[in-house]
Amino acid sequence: MIEDRIKDIELRKKITTAENAALFIKNGMTIATSGFTPSGYPKATPLALSKRIKNNNENIKITLITGASVGDELDGELARNNITKKRIPYQTNDSCRKAINNGDIQFCDVHLSLLPQYINYNYLEDIDIGIVEASEITENGCMIPTTSVGITPTIVKKAKKLIIEINTSQPIDLRGIHDIYTLPNPPKRTPIPILNCKDRIGTNYIQIDKNKIIAIVFTDIRDDVKKLAEPNKDSNLMAEIFLEFLDHEIKAGRIPRKLLPFQSGVGSVSNSILNGFSRSKYDKLQFYSEVIQDSMLDLIDIGKVQIASGTAISPSPEGLNKFYDDIKRYKSKIILRPQEISNNPEIIRRLGVIAMNTAIEVDIYGNVNSSNIMGGNLMNGIGGSGDFARNAYLSVFFTKSTAKNETISTVVPLVSHVDHTEHDVNIIITEQGIADLRGLSPKERAISIINNCANPIYKDLLSDYLKEAMKSKKNIPILLNRAFKCFESLEKTDTMKRG
Amino acid sequence: MIEDRIKDIELRKKITTAENAALFIKNGMTIATSGFTPSGYPKATPLALSKRIKNNNENIKITLITGASVGDELDGELARNNITKKRIPYQTNDSCRKAINNGDIQFCDVHLSLLPQYINYNYLEDIDIGIVEASEITENGCMIPTTSVGITPTIVKKAKKLIIEINTSQPIDLRGIHDIYTLPNPPKRTPIPILNCKDRIGTNYIQIDKNKIIAIVFTDIRDDVKKLAEPNKDSNLMAEIFLEFLDHEIKAGRIPRKLLPFQSGVGSVSNSILNGFSRSKYDKLQFYSEVIQDSMLDLIDIGKVQIASGTAISPSPEGLNKFYDDIKRYKSKIILRPQEISNNPEIIRRLGVIAMNTAIEVDIYGNVNSSNIMGGNLMNGIGGSGDFARNAYLSVFFTKSTAKNETISTVVPLVSHVDHTEHDVNIIITEQGIADLRGLSPKERAISIINNCANPIYKDLLSDYLKEAMKSKKNIPILLNRAFKCFESLEKTDTMKRG
Ligand SMILES: CC(C)(COP(=O)(O)OP(=O)(O)OC[C@H]1O[C@@H](n2cnc3c(N)ncnc32)[C@H](O)[C@@H]1OP(=O)(O)O)[C@@H](O)C(=O)NCCC(=O)NCCS
Numbered sequence: 001m002i003e004d005r006i007k008d009i010e011l012r013k014k015i016t017t018a019e020n021a022a023l024f025i026k027n028g029m030t031i032a033t034s035g036f037t038p039s040g041y042p043k044a045t046p047l048a049l050s051k052r053i054k055n056n057n058e059n060i061k062i063t064l065i066t067g068a069s070v071g072d073e074l075d076g077e078l079a080r081n082n083i084t085k086k087r088i089p090y091q092t093n094d095s096c097r098k099a100i101n102n103g104d105i106q107f108c109d110v111h112l113s114l115l116p117q118y119i120n121y122n123y124l125e126d127i128d129i130g131i132v133e134a135s136e137i138t139e140n141g142c143m144i145p146t147t148s149v150g151i152t153p154t155i156v157k158k159a160k161k162l163i164i165e166i167n168t169s170q171p172i173d174l175r176g177i178h179d180i181y182t183l184p185n186p187p188k189r190t191p192i193p194i195l196n197c198k199d200r201i202g203t204n205y206i207q208i209d210k211n212k213i214i215a216i217v218f219t220d221i222r223d224d225v226k227k228l229a230e231p232n233k234d235s236n237l238m239a240e241i242f243l244e245f246l247d248h249e250i251k252a253g254r255i256p257r258k259l260l261p262f263q264s265g266v267g268s269v270s271n272s273i274l275n276g277f278s279r280s281k282y283d284k285l286q287f288y289s290e291v292i293q294d295s296m297l298d299l300i301d302i303g304k305v306q307i308a309s310g311t312a313i314s315p316s317p318e319g320l321n322k323f324y325d326d327i328k329r330y331k332s333k334i335i336l337r338p339q340e341i342s343n344n345p346e347i348i349r350r351l352g353v354i355a356m357n358t359a360i361e362v363d364i365y366g367n368v369n370s371s372n373i374m375g376g377n378l379m380n381g382i383g384g385s386g387d388f389a390r391n392a393y394l395s396v397f398f399t400k401s402t403a404k405n406e407t408i409s410t411v412v413p414l415v416s417h418v419d420h421t422e423h424d425v426n427i428i429i430t431e432q433g434i435a436d437l438r439g440l441s442p443k444e445r446a447i448s449i450i451n452n453c454a455n456p457i458y459k460d461l462l463s464d465y466l467k468e469a470m471k472s473k474k475n476i477p478i479l480l481n482r483a484f485k486c487f488e489s490l491e492k493t494d495t496m497k498r499g
Numbered sequence: 500m501i502e503d504r505i506k507d508i509e510l511r512k513k514i515t516t517a518e519n520a521a522l523f524i525k526n527g528m529t530i531a532t533s534g535f536t537p538s539g540y541p542k543a544t545p546l547a548l549s550k551r552i553k554n555n556n557e558n559i560k561i562t563l564i565t566g567a568s569v570g571d572e573l574d575g576e577l578a579r580n581n582i583t584k585k586r587i588p589y590q591t592n593d594s595c596r597k598a599i600n601n602g603d604i605q606f607c608d609v610h611l612s613l614l615p616q617y618i619n620y621n622y623l624e625d626i627d628i629g630i631v632e633a634s635e636i637t638e639n640g641c642m643i644p645t646t647s648v649g650i651t652p653t654i655v656k657k658a659k660k661l662i663i664e665i666n667t668s669q670p671i672d673l674r675g676i677h678d679i680y681t682l683p684n685p686p687k688r689t690p691i692p693i694l695n696c697k698d699r700i701g702t703n704y705i706q707i708d709k710n711k712i713i714a715i716v717f718t719d720i721r722d723d724v725k726k727l728a729e730p731n732k733d734s735n736l737m738a739e740i741f742l743e744f745l746d747h748e749i750k751a752g753r754i755p756r757k758l759l760p761f762q763s764g765v766g767s768v769s770n771s772i773l774n775g776f777s778r779s780k781y782d783k784l785q786f787y788s789e790v791i792q793d794s795m796l797d798l799i800d801i802g803k804v805q806i807a808s809g810t811a812i813s814p815s816p817e818g819l820n821k822f823y824d825d826i827k828r829y830k831s832k833i834i835l836r837p838q839e840i841s842n843n844p845e846i847i848r849r850l851g852v853i854a855m856n857t858a859i860e861v862d863i864y865g866n867v868n869s870s871n872i873m874g875g876n877l878m879n880g881i882g883g884s885g886d887f888a889r890n891a892y893l894s895v896f897f898t899k900s901t902a903k904n905e906t907i908s909t910v911v912p913l914v915s916h917v918d919h920t921e922h923d924v925n926i927i928i929t930e931q932g933i934a935d936l937r938g939l940s941p942k943e944r945a946i947s948i949i950n951n952c953a954n955p956i957y958k959d960l961l962s963d964y965l966k967e968a969m970k971s972k973k974n975i976p977i978l979l980n981r982a983f984k985c986f987e988s989l990e991k992t993d994t995m996k997r998g
């Protein structure tokens with residue numbers, strides 16, 4: 001076991017318990033960990049830390065930096081035990097979210113492609129300890145990451161000390177799925193030599209300075225991956241609308257017949273949209289994306305995928321079993337890259353990625369909110385959506401036209417928080433239809449979005465607002481004193497519907 | 500004269516009057532022209548067109564696409580004569596702005612790096628006629644652009660027909676200042692081989708399909724460049740704050756001692772900030788920027804500039820004289836590239852450009868409004884600020900803390916229009932001080948911006964708002980029903996000051 005997992009004999013001396021490893025973590029430290037989605041994050045050490053703190057009533061506060069979201073053993077445990085003081089750059093955990101929205105955790109939302117360079121440029125606090133999950137340490141003391149790459153190479157480089165968790169639930173066969181290539185700091189950067197989604201440009205391991213390693217911990221706790229909502233009538237409709245639109249664009253000569261690489265966002269909606277491709281005529285699909293969810297594996301299974309490049313595999317528990325069982329086959333179709341490469345503007349614009357992301361709400365001007373409900377309650381964060389939307393060949397946003405049992409219109413006069421401005425949104429699709437915003441003025445956009453995307457029960461409300469706003473004739477027909485009224489009525493009457 | 504300016508003998512047959520050339524422009528057409536800032540745009544043909552329309556009471560409506568803003572002979576004349584129906588992607592002209600804010604012109608605001616690809620991808624209306632200014636047509640029928648490149652190569656490629664204005668006020672010596680390199684459509688793109696601001700990667704001419712040329716017009720109307728406001732106490736203070744910050748960052752190891760390339764935004768404020776460099780210890784400055792304004796020429800004069808790469812030269816009238824008088828010297832320091840290259844995310848992120856842009860207003864969360872006063876009255880447009888801010892090594896925004904005789908606080912609870920989200924803004928500088936937002940949560944940002952950047956006369960107003968908003972404890976301390984109150988009081992009482 002140990003022999004299989006740690007080939008570097010000298011390093012075996014660093015093996016210790018999670019409890020011992022956790023002792024290195026002190027009050028006030030900045031801890032950075034591997035993990036991107038609930039995949040490939042350290043589990044045993046944070047569990048040991050939170051257990052000890054719970055038992056001893058210790059007061060330890062840390063800043064936690066990860067690639068993106070991580071599992072409950074890390075984000076949940078630390079939040080519930082008031083250990084996390086600051087959280088950067090993204091999360092999806094119920095307890096962590098609650099603590100952020102309670103004011104107990106300070107959250108800093110960052111474009112995921114920028115985070116590694118913020119660390120490299122020393123923009124954030126120095127990383128006292130990095131904790132990274134590996135499936136294996138090679139003969140030369142290099143580590144093989146697991147189900148995500150994220151910022152692991154950056155952590156290994158910049159952290160003062162390192163704890164490595166060897167996770168034996170992660171198959172040794174993962175070796176070879178990763179492609180590790182990182183960027184030097186300017187002025188030393190050169191072109192990133194990816195010309196095609198399938199290009200491998202780096203190594204399949206991460207080099208480590210062995211002197212930094214203070215502990216190696218064994219664990220077999222599995223990735224806490226989550227089941228996503230099944231495709232439903234609305235998401236199937238959105239998928240159909242999108243596929244029809246694709247057809248139309250190809251016929252019009254605006255998208256090449258052989259298609260271009262797709263990026264597919266995170267969450268249930270994105271997963272469902274992708275599911276729609278299984279029923280389409282399209283095959284030889286290429287993905288230059290961030291997260292590989294269930295639908296992507298399904299598309300691989302039915303032979304529709306040429307290559308899926310991302311930074312994390314994050315299927316459901318069953319999807320993960322399926323992946324583990326047939327890892328060699330999947331490996332020929334999947335590449336996991338550091339997030340500074342998977343989300344890199346240079347590559348996204350070069351390859352001409354068609355970006356498909358999900359909105360929490362959109363406004364009639366074409367702005368998108370991806371992250372904060374009612375302007376201030378964090379859902380997850382902007383994640384990589386900005387990396388893709390701004391640099392895409394075509395930027396598409398999906399959202400159901402209503403939320404919470406139709407009490408909320410996701411098409412509003414003005415979004416309560418802006419993550420993506422009108423300049424970054426080409427197409428909006430709801431189950432009601434599609435608004436093609438390319439080349440339109442604010443007034444034209446407003447009309448198109450209300451007519452095509454809003455739910456019929458909210459059309460009057462939006463049209464009345466627009467009619468009134470149009471009277472001002474401004475470039476952007478906006479009424480600052482009425483723009484947020486729908487949120488006020490939601491707060492007062494539990495619905496945006498007019499009384 | 501003709502011999503000097505049109506070396507291709509065959510093409511001399513196409514010479515005609517501006518009046519004749521203007522006859523080609525018909526109602527409903529989409530016209531794209533050269534020009535970026537009031538530099539290098541066609542002048543004689545639009546003047547002839549508007550004159551005819553004024554005299555004959557004709558009804559001609561067109562869509563006008565340019566690289567960015569253009570001079571009054573084009574944007575002003577066409578707007579005043581109700582010729583422009585739609586305007587893409589940026590403008591700075593009083594008459595045009597008025598027509599947009601009156602609802603007479605539909606304006607579509609686009610990131611400037613994206614415009615050429617929108618045209619190439621056929622996202623916008625087909626270009627019926629392209630009108631481009633040249634200093635010269637070479638032996639092989641290639642054109643030499645003048646004081647800007649912008650989208651000229653794209654127009655020449657995509658327009659169905661072309662009118663060329665040979666402007667004899669533009670020196671023949673401009674030849675050699677341009678570096679023309681354009682991007683094919685995906686999937687055919689390869690890395691752009693710029694590793695250094697000074698790298699020339701293309702040709703100094705633009706290839707033309709001669710069959711498209713329907714008219715060649717001679718003119719000697721000069722670029723309608725404008726004088727910018729002189730540096731004043733406030734802008735000098737901002738420059739000092741920025742230079743001190745640079746020092747500090749270098750000492751902290753966050754910016755290399757030899758600096759990195761700078762981008763300097765458009766307008767008076769940016770020009771004044773740049774002016775500050777003349778008093779600094781820094782030399783061998785490199786610019787990977789968009790527009791070359793007066794201060795950049797001054798910095799070249801005093802030997803502080805290694806290279807200034809941009810897409811347009813747009814100094815004051817005196818600055819332009821100076822440039823023309825000594826063009827050979829300036830040419831060794833200046834490169835003009837197509838805007839798809841000057842503003843390209845790939846290069847901006849590779850080189851590590853330090854982006855310096857100007858805000859109309861900022862909010863306490865770190866969002867920036869660059870374009871629309873009171874949420875809807877267009878000033879100019881987003882321009883290239885988004886190309887630079889999102890991809891920069893460091894994204895800095897400048898604004899005076901008040902506008903219009905202190906009746907307006909440019910630091911507001913919530914910007915009335917978002918061009919740059921909190922994710923794209925690292926540093927905010929006003930004459931009051933500097934807010935360093937890196938790694939901060941929304942609450943921390945709010946405190947820092949109010950404390951460091953707001954004008955003392957508006958601090959209470961902002962602090963009171965924040966105090967109340969903090970009670971909700973949300974991730975982002977926002978009060979949707981109070982966020983825009985300052986704009987309401989401005990409208991009612993002509994000041995944001997409390998009664
Ligand atoms: C936007 C995002 C939250 C959507 O996730 P999803 O799982 O597809 O969407 P759902 O429709 O299930 O919505 C998630 C929740 O938000 C709620 N919601 C959605 N829109 C809402 C709105 N306008 N107001 C209030 N709640 C809303 C839903 O009701 C649901 O709540 P529940 O969990 O209590 O059921 C998710 O895509 C995200 O975090 N995006 C930002 C990051 C990103 O885009 N990354 C991709 C880069 S590659």
Ligand SMILES: CC(C)(COP(=O)(O)OP(=O)(O)OC[C@H]1O[C@@H](n2cnc3c(N)ncnc32)[C@H](O)[C@@H]1OP(=O)(O)O)[C@@H](O)C(=O)NCCC(=O)NCCS
Pocket residue numbers: 728762763764765766767768769788789790856857858859860869870872873878879880881882883884885887902903907908909
């Ligand atoms: C933001 C921008 C308008 C500032 O221009 P500037 O010349 O430096 O700024 P000024 O301080 O002179 O302001 C311009 C006008 O806006 C007014 N203004 C500024 N802030 C204001 C506010 N918050 N409310 C109302 N008016 C405001 C000023 O009073 C001034 O009005 P005036 O012309 O009547 O005197 C300009 O930089 C711009 O258009 N930016 C967007 C595009 C961009 O950034 N391009 C750079 C990419 S390389």
